[in-house]
Amino acid sequence: MSLFEHHEFDQHKEVVFCNDEKSGLKAIIAVHNTNLGPSLGGCRMFPYASSEEALTDVLRLSKGMTYKAAMANLKQGGGKAVIIGDPRSDKSKEMFEVLGEFVQKLGGDYITAEDSGISVSDLQITAQKTEYVSGIKAKFTYDGSPADGNPAPGTAYGVFVGLKASVQYGLNRDLQGVKVAIQGLGHVGYRLARHLHEAGAELFVTDIYPEQLEKAQQEFGATIVEPQDIFGLDVDVFAPCALGAIINATTLPQIKAKVIAGAANNQLANESFGQALRKQGILYAPDYVINAGGIIDIYHQTQDGTPAELKAHLDAIGDTLVEVYRRADEADEATNIIANTIAEERFGK
Template sequence: MSVFEHIEFDQHEHVAFCHDKETGLKAIIAIHNTHLGASLGGCRMWPYSSDDEALNDVLRLSKGMTYKAAMAGLNQGGGKAVILGDPRKVKTVALMRAMGRFVDSLNGQYISAEDSGMSVADLKIMAEHSNHIAGIEAKYHVFGEQADGNPAPSTAYGVFVGLRTSVEFALGRDLQGVKVAIQGLGHVGMRLAEHLHKAGAILYVTDIYPETVEKAVSQFAAKAVSLNEIYDLDVDVFAPCAMGAILNPANITQIKAKVVAGAANNQLATEACGQLLREKGILYAPDYVINAGGIIDIYHQKIPSSHDAMKAHIERISTTLVEVYQRANELEQATNVVANQIAEERFTKKA
C-alpha cells in the first residue's frame, strides 16, 4: 500500500524513512504542515509490532502536532519521528547518532524533541550530528527550578490544569475527593499523579511496568488495578497517559467516568469516537489541547522568556478548553470536532 493511500495520510507534506544498516536504525519522520512555521515534534522510540503500526503512529502524531501548535498559539508546524525498537533493549549511542543524522538530512524542516522512550541525554547525542534538536539547552522551568530540557514537567502541569478545569466545567467541583483513573505512569503520567495527589484526588493507576505502579501506590496512596480493569472503574475522571487510539466503540461503553482528560496523544481510535463520548454524557478534553504544555515549554526555550511567562502560557490551556467546551455546547457537537475547527481556522492562515 502506498503512503498516499494510508488511512492516516492527511495531506502530509513529507514522509521520510530511514534504515541504517550499521546501527540497525529503522525510523520514520513525518511532517504534516509547516504553514505556521517549521515542524516540531517529539522523537518516540517504541517496540511497534509492525512497520505499518509505526507508520500509522507517526502520521497521526505529526498531524496532532500541527493542531496542538495552532491551539497553543505557536508559530510552528507539526511533525513527529518514530524509531522502531524497544528502548530498554536496543537503544545505543550509535543508534542515537544515526537518528541525529536522519533528522539533519531534512535540513531543518523537522525539529526533533523528546517523547516516549527517549531522554534529554539521547537528544544530546542526536545533537552531535544535527542542529535541529530542541530541548537540550533549557533555561526556563514551569516551577522555577533548574531546567534540564525535559518538557515532561510542563506537559504534566498543563494536563493537571486542564483536568482540573474539565472537572470544574463538567462536575462543578474542585479535585478534593475526585476519583481519577490514570492509564500509564511514564514521565508525564507519574507527575500528573503527584499533582492530583497533592490536590486531594483519589487515584487508581495501571501501567505495563509493575515498578512504576508500585511507586505510585507507595508515594501517592494510589490503588493498583489491571490494564483491562482501568476502563471499568466507577470513577469521576479517566486520564489516558500511555499510547494513543485507546478510546474505541467497545471500551467507551465500559467507561463510567464523566470526564476523559489525559496526556496521551491521539486518544480517539477514530474521530467518530468523540461523538460517542458526547452521546454518553462524557466530557472529552481534546488531547492535543490539554497536553500542549510540553510544546509550549520547548517554544519558550527558543525565545526571550521567563519561568513565569512560560507557566502563564501553559495555564492558558484552561481558557482554550473552556472555549472548546462552550462552543461544543452551543453547536451541539463533539469537543474534538470543535477543537479541530478552531485549530484549522488558525493554521490555514499565515502567521
C-alpha cells in the same frame, strides 16, 4: 505498505523512512504541515509490532502536532519521528547519531524533541549530528525547579491544569476527593499523578511496568488496577497517559467516568468517537489541546521569556479548553470537532 492511500495520510508534506543496518536504526519521520513555521514534534521509541503500525502512529502523531501548535498559538508546524525498537534494550549511541544525520537532511523542516522512550541524553547524542533538536537546553522551568531540557514537567502541569478546568466545567467541583483513573505512569503520567495527589484526588493507576505502580502506591496511596480493568472503574475522571486510539468500540461501552482528560496523543480511534462520547454524557478534553504543555515549554526556551510567562501560557490551557467546551455546547457538537475547526482556522488548512 501504501502511503498516499493510507487512512491516516492527511496531505503530509514529507514522510521519510530511515534505515541503517549498522546501527540498527529503523525509524520514520513525518512532517505534516509547516504553514505556521518549521514542524516540531518529539521522537518516540516503541517496540511496534510492524512497520505498518509504526507508520500509522507517526502519521497520526505528526498531524496532531500541527493542531496542537495551532491551538497553543505557537508559530510552528507539526512533525513527529518514531523509532521501532525497545527503549529499554535496543538503544545505542550510533543509533541516535544516525537519527541526527537523517534529521539534518530535512534542512530544518523537522525539529525533533523528547517523547516516550527517549531521554534528554539520547537527544544530546542526536544533536551532535544536527542543529535541529529542541528540549536539550533549558534556561528555566515554570516552577523554578532545576532545568534540564525535559519537557515532561511542563506537559504534566498543563494536563493537570486542563484536567482541573474540565472537572470544574463538567462536574462543577474542585479536585478534592475526585476519583481519577490514570492509564500509564511514564514521564508525564507519574508527574500528573503527583499533581493530582497534592490536590487531594484519589488515584487508581495501571502501567506495564510494576515498579512504577509500586512507587505510585507508596508515594500517593494509589490503588493498583489491572490494565484491562482501568476503563470500567467507577471513577469521575479517566486520564489516558499511554498510547493512542484508547477510546474505541471496545473500551467506550466500559467507561463510567464523566470526564476524559489525559496526556496521551490521538486518544480517539477515529473522530467519530468524539460524538459518541458526547452522546454518552462524557466531557472529552481534546488531547492535543490539553497535552500541549511540552511544546509550549520548548517554545519558551527558544524565546527571551521568563518562568512567569511560561507558567501563564501553561495555565491558559484551561481557558482554551473551556472555550472549546462552551462552543461545543452552543453548537451541540463534539469537543474534538470544535477544536479541529479552531485549529484549522489558525493554520490555514
